[in-house]
Structure formats: structure tokens, C-alpha cells
Amino acid sequence: MRIKWWPASMRASAALTATVACLAVFTLGVIGLREYMVDTVLGSSKTEAELELSRITDAYRAGTSVDISLFGDSMYEVVTDSGETVVRSRTIRRLDPSWPGLPPAPANAPELWETKSALNSPTHPDWRENRTYTVVGAAVSNVPARLVEPLRRTGDLAPTTPSSSTATYRLTVYVFVLPWEAISAETVFNRGLRIVLPLAVIFVAGLAWFVTGRTLRPVEAIRHELAEVSEHNLDRRVPVPRSRDEIAKLARTTNATLDRLEAFHRRQQQFVADASHELRSPLTNLRTGLEVALTHADRADWPEVARESLQDISRLQDLTSDLLMLAVNDNNSTPPAAIVDLAALVQEFRPRVSCVVPPHALMRGNASQLERLLRNLVDNAARHAKSSIVVTVRDSESWVVLEVQDDGPGIAVEDRERVFERFTRLDDARTRNSGGSGLGLTIARGIATRHGGTLTVEDSPTGGLFVARFPH
Structure with missing residues (x-):
């Protein structure tokens, strides 16, 4: 069923189909490419966060301080097993001063794990930083108090006035995976996409319109030429393109x-x-x-x-x-495929003709039409024969052969095909009353052809010899 709004023109239909297909493919491809790009950049950011986490935990294990300035605007937090904040990055304090923090790692926590945490600024609710972040964490045991106390600090990982306590702590270190590079890449990608995608669709639509028009140009020439063909100028022919398509x-x-x-x-x-x-x-x-x-x-x-x-x-x-x-x-229809004894049909023409036939010569066909073929050949022979007509039937493995020979003047080689044309009479001196209608041999050949056989004039020492061959 044809869609009502779909264009009827093949050229417009092809161009619209290409446009829709291009738009669909490009859209799906762009979405997939964008997701892949964002995931790649986020993966890189996660790797950087894990590297920062590793440097912090390695410093705590070694009992040394970490220069936090190497991390730039990193967002991190360190908590004790009791849930108290040891240190929190200034960026987190600035974005969400009331952020409750993250819980300590459970006792059976893996060496490195991920969690989610949301930041929401009460004073700037429209900030892009108000989002849910991926956070990577790791636990460190036996950290000396001089690297931990005093608690609830902001900024530097190492305290400015180290504690003299000999106690040790089990700490959980968290580092936020920052999505800013991924967001920036996605923004640039979307901005370029708003320009590239329409241009690509327009290009494909124009190309489809041009190629389809060029392809259909020979069809239009064929249509135009066919429109000029009528019963009065059937000699016109359509142009054939040089292509082989x-x-x-x-x-x-x-x-x-x-x-x-x-x-x-x-x-x-x-x-x-x-x-x-x-x-x-x-x-x-x-x-x-x-x-x-x-x-x-x-x-x-x-x-x-x-x-x-x-x-x-x-x-x-x-x-x-x-x-x-x-x-x-x-009519090109095939005659009924009944079994016919051609020898018996020939016998019915005795004593008008001399018969040389086997006991049986079976073939498939229509008995009345085969009888008409035989009668036309005998009538034609009778008009030319001087004294005798001989009808011979031979039965081989593949063919049943019927021969009708007279002792008349015969048929010249150049006329052996012309005698089968309609209303053909070779003897112009004969009157129409004695010459027949001129259709008998035409009808006979048509019957032979419809039975899958042939009817020809062949060489004979005397008179004319008509030979019909029929398949079994």
C-alpha cells in the first residue's frame, strides 16, 4: 500500500529515501560515536583520578606528606573509620559546604572500588557542578596520627601542626572523577554536529537527486519514444544506452x-x-x-x-x-497430450493413397488436428500428382516420421519455404477453383509446430516430398 504523503516521482522518492536513510544512519552513528568519545574521555579522567588516589594512599603508607598542588582542582576527601572527616578539598567546600561526606570503607572492602556522590550548591543551584559524580576510593591502615590530626581540615593533606600522638588510624581516601573534559568534548562535538549533519544530509539528498535523475534519463527517453509508437509507425525503436546495466x-x-x-x-x-x-x-x-x-x-x-x-x-x-x-x-496453446496412432490415421486415406506404415506409430497429440494436417498434405499432393500419392510412416526411438510424396513436377529449392506462407500458389496458371485456398500448407506446418515437431519439403527423385517429424 502506497503512503499518501510519499512522492509519486521515482526521482523524488529515491532522493527522499536516501535522505531519510542518511539521516537515520548518521544520527545513529553520531550517537554511538559521541557515546564512545565521552566514555573514552571519562575513562581517561577516571585513570587520572585513580593515579591521584594511588599517590595519596602510597604517601600515607610511607608516612610522608603529599604535595596537593600537584593535583590542581582535584576533589578529594579522607575519612576515619569513625566517619569523621580528616581533610576535604577546597573545591568541595566551595561547591557544597553542607555536603555530608562519604562513609568509611567497610572492613571487607576491595583494594579499589567505585561509588556515587551528588553535590548540590544551595547558593548557586544552576551551577553545572551540581551533579552526581563517580568517586573512586581506597582504604589505608596504620596511618600515624601526625599525618591525620587535627581532623576536619580543608585543603592540605598534611596538617600544618602535626600531632605528637603515637596513635594510628585506618583511613578511607576518596577522589572524585572529574567530567569536565568529557563535557567540553561533548559540547564541541555537538556544536560541530549542528553544522556537519545538515550539510551531510543535504549533500546526500542532492547527490541522490542528481544520480537518480541521470540514471532515469534513459528511462525517460524510452518512455517518450514508446509514447510516439502507434499502429502507423511501429518501425520506431527506443534508444539503447551505451551502458551495460x-x-x-x-x-x-x-x-x-x-x-x-x-x-x-x-x-x-x-x-x-x-x-x-x-x-x-x-x-x-x-x-x-x-x-x-x-x-x-x-x-x-x-x-x-x-x-x-x-x-x-x-x-x-x-x-x-x-x-x-x-x-x-x-494460438500458442499446447494441444491435448492424448496418445494417437498415426499409422491408423494414415490407413483411413486408403485407397486414395498408397500407404507404407508399421502396425502402430504412437505419439502424443490431438487426433483431429493431426488428421487435418494429413488431409491438407494429401489434398496438396493430389493437386500436383500425375498418377500416384505415397504416404509413409516410420517409427524410431525419438521420432515418428510422416512422409507424403507425389509424382508431380516437384518444388524448386528456392520455393520450399515460400509454399508454407499464407495464400501462396506457385502455379500462377492454375485457377483458384483448382488451386485451393492457399492456406492448407500453412495450417499443416502450424499443427506440426504446435505438436513440437517440424514440417519441411525435402529432396526427392520425383515429385514433391513433404516430411513431418513428431517427438514421441
Whole structure:
């Protein structure tokens, strides 16, 4: 079912499809790329936070102080096992003075773990720093009091006035993973994307429009040429592109179809002209004879007039029957595949012809049509034979062969195909009354072809020899 709002033009449809597909692919790709980039930058920031955490914990284990200035704007906190804050970074104090802090590490905590913590500034609620952070932590045991006391300090990790106590502490050190580089990279990426993505979509849409138009240009030429084809100029042909693609194949197939249509149209015109001419002769004879008889009714030999009229009517019937049979032969349908004994069909023509047949010659086909083929060949032979007609049937493994030979003048080599054309009479001296309709051999070949066989004129020492071959 066609979508109502979708363009009917193939060019517009292709361009719109490419645009939608490009937009979808680019959007999904951009989202994936952005997520990958942000994750990569956040991973780098996390690595830096873990490095800072390692330096702090290593200093506590070694009993030395750490120069916090090396960490820049790092956000960190150190708490005791009782939950009291040892030291907190100035950045955290500035962002959220009322931040409750993080709990100490549990006794069974791993060497390094992650948690989440949110900062919310009561005085600046719109700050971008008001967010949930990833925090990495680690526990350190046996830290001397001189590096811990006094508690609740801000800024420097080491106290300015160290305690003289000999006590030791178990501390938990937390370092925040800062997302600022990831946020900055994402902002730059989104800003560039607002420019690049529309340009990319426009480029793809324009390219699809141009390529589709160029591709369909031969189709439009074919359509335009076909629109000019009519029954009066079937000789026109569509242009064939120099490319070897499907459109070139379409053009060649179209021209081949036009060739067949033109040939069929010519045959049809010739057939109509010939049929009209053939029908006109007996009708003219019939009308002329009756008009003359009526003009001289008192002197007309009415029985003779009736006999001549019957002859003309009989010829009209034969011609009409042949035309109908020819129309059936022009139909490409396959005849019923019944078993027919060709030898028995030939025997029915005794004693009119001499028969040389085996006991049986079985083949698949239509008995009435095969009988018509045989009768047409015998009638044709009778018109040319001097004294005898011989019909021979031979049965081999692959073919059933039917031969009809007369002892007449024969058929010249150059005329052996022309005799099968419609309304062809080789003997111009013969009258139409004795020459038949000129369709018998055409009908016979059509029947042979529809049975998957052939009908040809072959060499013979005397007279004409017609040979039909049928597959089993």
C-alpha cells in the first residue's frame, strides 16, 4: 500500500529515501560515536583520578606528606573509620559546604572500588557542578596520627601542626572523577554536529537527486519514444544506452518486443488483405452469376446457376474453415497430450493413397488436428500428382516420421519455404477453383509446430516430398 504523503516521482522518492536513510544512519552513528568519545574521555579522567588516589594512599603508607598542588582542582576527601572527616578539598567546600561526606570503607572492602556522590550548591543551584559524580576510593591502615590530626581540615593533606600522638588510624581516601573534559568534548562535538549533519544530509539528498535523475534519463527517453509508437509507425525503436546495466537490457528487450509487434502487425495486415482478396473472388462470382441469371431469367439455365452457386458457396465454406483453423494455429496453446496412432490415421486415406506404415506409430497429440494436417498434405499432393500419392510412416526411438510424396513436377529449392506462407500458389496458371485456398500448407506446418515437431519439403527423385517429424 502506497503512503499518501510519499512522492509519486521515482526521482523524488529515491532522493527522499536516501535522505531519510542518511539521516537515520548518521544520527545513529553520531550517537554511538559521541557515546564512545565521552566514555573514552571519562575513562581517561577516571585513570587520572585513580593515579591521584594511588599517590595519596602510597604517601600515607610511607608516612610522608603529599604535595596537593600537584593535583590542581582535584576533589578529594579522607575519612576515619569513625566517619569523621580528616581533610576535604577546597573545591568541595566551595561547591557544597553542607555536603555530608562519604562513609568509611567497610572492613571487607576491595583494594579499589567505585561509588556515587551528588553535590548540590544551595547558593548557586544552576551551577553545572551540581551533579552526581563517580568517586573512586581506597582504604589505608596504620596511618600515624601526625599525618591525620587535627581532623576536619580543608585543603592540605598534611596538617600544618602535626600531632605528637603515637596513635594510628585506618583511613578511607576518596577522589572524585572529574567530567569536565568529557563535557567540553561533548559540547564541541555537538556544536560541530549542528553544522556537519545538515550539510551531510543535504549533500546526500542532492547527490541522490542528481544520480537518480541521470540514471532515469534513459528511462525517460524510452518512455517518450514508446509514447510516439502507434499502429502507423511501429518501425520506431527506443534508444539503447551505451551502458551495460539493467536499463540497457530493458531498452534491448523493448526493441525486441517492438520488432515482434511490427512483424506480427505486418503479417496481420497481409493476412487481412489476402483474406479479403480471397473472399472477394467467390463472392463476386456468386453475385455476378446470380445477377446475370436474374437479368435473363427466361433464358437462364437455373439448375446450372444453382450448381455454380453451390461451388462458390462450398469454396467460401472451405476458405472460412481454413481461416478459423489458422486462427487456432496462431494460438500458442499446447494441444491435448492424448496418445494417437498415426499409422491408423494414415490407413483411413486408403485407397486414395498408397500407404507404407508399421502396425502402430504412437505419439502424443490431438487426433483431429493431426488428421487435418494429413488431409491438407494429401489434398496438396493430389493437386500436383500425375498418377500416384505415397504416404509413409516410420517409427524410431525419438521420432515418428510422416512422409507424403507425389509424382508431380516437384518444388524448386528456392520455393520450399515460400509454399508454407499464407495464400501462396506457385502455379500462377492454375485457377483458384483448382488451386485451393492457399492456406492448407500453412495450417499443416502450424499443427506440426504446435505438436513440437517440424514440417519441411525435402529432396526427392520425383515429385514433391513433404516430411513431418513428431517427438514421441
